[in-house]
Amino acid sequence: MTSYLGVIGGSGLYQIDGLQHPEWVTVDTPWGAPSDQILTGMLGDTYMAFLPRHGRGHVHSPSTVPYRANIDALKRIGATDIVSVSACGSFREDMAPGDFVIVDQFIDRTFAREKSFFGQGCVAHVSVAHPTCPRLGAACAEAARAAGVTVHDSGTYLAMEGPQFSTLAESKMYRDSWGADVIGMTNMPEAKLAREAELCYASVAMITDYDSWHPDHGEVDVTQIIATLLGNAGKARDMVARLPALLGSEDRGPCQHGCDRALEHAILTAPDARDPALVARLDAVAGRVL
Numbered sequence: 001m002t003s004y005l006g007v008i009g010g011s012g013l014y015q016i017d018g019l020q021h022p023e024w025v026t027v028d029t030p031w032g033a034p035s036d037q038i039l040t041g042m043l044g045d046t047y048m049a050f051l052p053r054h055g056r057g058h059v060h061s062p063s064t065v066p067y068r069a070n071i072d073a074l075k076r077i078g079a080t081d082i083v084s085v086s087a088c089g090s091f092r093e094d095m096a097p098g099d100f101v102i103v104d105q106f107i108d109r110t111f112a113r114e115k116s117f118f119g120q121g122c123v124a125h126v127s128v129a130h131p132t133c134p135r136l137g138a139a140c141a142e143a144a145r146a147a148g149v150t151v152h153d154s155g156t157y158l159a160m161e162g163p164q165f166s167t168l169a170e171s172k173m174y175r176d177s178w179g180a181d182v183i184g185m186t187n188m189p190e191a192k193l194a195r196e197a198e199l200c201y202a203s204v205a206m207i208t209d210y211d212s213w214h215p216d217h218g219e220v221d222v223t224q225i226i227a228t229l230l231g232n233a234g235k236a237r238d239m240v241a242r243l244p245a246l247l248g249s250e251d252r253g254p255c256q257h258g259c260d261r262a263l264e265h266a267i268l269t270a271p272d273a274r275d276p277a278l279v280a281r282l283d284a285v286a287g288r289v290l
């Protein structure tokens, strides 16, 4: 399969530069409209698509981002790989503002979002034991280092509902008892949905603050986050621009980690018991196995 790179830009990253033949396209999905139009184009020989998670102008809150429509839309236009770029707080002294963390585990504390494409009439259970694609994560790490960023190759992301930041007690619990490394509000259910859609998914956390646990830093505030983000947005764009050369544009065969076969044995509903309306909605996400 030929690589087609989709990038989901988080807070502070609402567009990317340098695409050849750039075009903002409208993509409709059975799950509603995505966060915004999708910027498509080429970077060298590689097809690329960029979707601002909160929409241009930052319209969607973490709870109202249309996660299912976003993943469906990227798959529908042909994306095979999704790199998520997100602003995050840090629970570790050595993961400092300005550093990037290649997230490889999540703790999902979100509760007010649609978390699956499947449900009554077509039930599926995919594994998210290893929720990110190591090949894609390694490419992001290499690209970010080449862009001059301090990169941490592994980290656990606590996904909270928001939109308020954590209390001090929550911040200390996530850090001391739960072993989380970074905190944000958006990577879940995004990563779970990417797995259901059989897409390779990597998450790059751009550290903007120390949340509220750090005795030498005040509590997190959004002005400080945006200031750090603006300082980092250029490096994030530089990282993205370096990815196609690292991922290659030629046929790469099946994902060696199985991301593109996640649904192989996941659907439990018998073919004759499936809801035709739901099966129709799953055309892009699960058409391969339905």
Ligand SMILES: CSC[C@H]1O[C@H](OP(=O)(O)O)[C@H](O)[C@@H]1O
Binding pocket: 009, 010, 011, 012, 053, 054, 061, 062, 085, 086, 087, 088, 162, 184, 185, 186, 187, 222, 225, 226
């Ligand atoms: C701008 S502060 C909080 C906001 O930033 C992060 O967004 P994203 O993950 O899309 O970069 C965080 O998750 C919150 O939504």
Ligand SMILES: Nc1ncnc2[nH]cnc12
Binding pocket: 087, 088, 089, 090, 160, 165, 166, 183, 184, 185, 208, 209, 210, 211, 212, 220, 225
């Ligand atoms: N401390 C924090 N908590 C949740 N989301 C964030 N995004 C950036 N910093 C954050």
